[in-house]
Amino acid sequence: MKELRMIVAGGGTGGHFFCGVAFAEAFLERYPQSKVVFVGVRQGIEARTHLSDPRMSIRFVQARGVLGKSVFDKVFALFTILGGFFQALGILWSVRPRLVLGVGGYASVPVILAAWMTRPLMRWNIRVIDQNSVPGLANRLFARLGIPAYSGFASPGFREIDLPVRRALRRPQEGARDFVWPPKNILVMGGSQGAKALNQAWIRLLPDLRNFDPDIQVFHQTGAHSLENCRSAYENFQIRAECFVFSDKMADYYQAADLIIARAGALSVFEIMEHQRPCIFVPFPFATHQHQLRNAEAVQSSDWILLETDLKWSKLERLFNSDRPKLPKRRQGVGLQWESVIQA
Missing domain, CATH: 3.40.50.2000 (Glycogen Phosphorylase B;)
Known part of the structure; x- marks a missing residue:
């Protein structure tokens, strides 16, 4: 060729x-x-x-x-x-x-x-x-x-179109893990811009999270400036956690998670849909034209989209105890496949 x-x-x-x-x-x-x-x-x-x-x-x-x-x-x-x-x-x-x-x-x-x-x-x-x-x-x-x-x-x-997912982040074709509910493993992702504020809001919830399930485990992509603060918080409340700034094993974390709490950047949205995981979106409030909020609204139920100011235990507990966790998905399919974009 x-x-x-x-x-x-x-x-x-x-x-x-x-x-x-x-x-x-x-x-x-x-x-x-x-x-x-x-x-x-x-x-x-x-x-x-x-x-x-x-x-x-x-x-x-x-x-x-x-x-x-x-x-x-x-x-x-x-x-x-x-x-x-x-x-x-x-x-x-x-x-x-x-x-x-x-x-x-x-x-x-x-x-x-x-x-x-x-x-x-x-x-x-x-x-x-x-x-x-x-x-x-x-x-x-x-x-x-x-x-x-x-x-x-x-x-x-x-x-x-649907956006393609990078090779290293794709869902395994064989042996993919199903999530369990209520969640035993939670993945928290703050994104490159909004990690600090989300981390602070999440840390305030740790005492209630431990009371909810002392055996719960958290995988937390903290961003560079919050790594040590987050590690200390998990240690103080005796919650098992893996904190990291960046990882080349994100596909493994997606698969290990039963619930994802994340910003709503477009690539994260499509990666979460790829791995078919329940997700609570916390859109970055200062995104241009509120595009993260609109991204989330396009694929997730409104009660599973929380603003930073609404990230409180009372709301999380209600979602954790729900009988039917919500997986983000499109309201309807798209008529055009992304492969047509790279047709030479």
């Missing part, structure tokens, strides 16, 4: 970049003799992530965000993006991709613009994918330019 090349443009945050990784893995599974080039920014998470597959590589362009910035910063960002545009032209010329996939964030802007402006000459396919229920500014712009646009949730101007 002839070698195909795909550029994945975007990043900055894990939600954008790791969505791109999932699509890249799927592309290479379909076209194993091919290569994927990520294009991001040096200040983003993509610059700190090791790509273990030798068929994947990464390059960088200049770009800055404009949302919430001063007038001066917005002007400076536009000039930065202009510089990134010319860098992107050079990358496109050297890689000669069959497909350019934008995964959102300001890091995608110079690459997708460069690809769009040169498409009549170079004939490459361009598509953009947004993870959230409220697409970002960059992807809304690209959709208006006529670029095929896809989203993990229903949104005007975007075709709705």
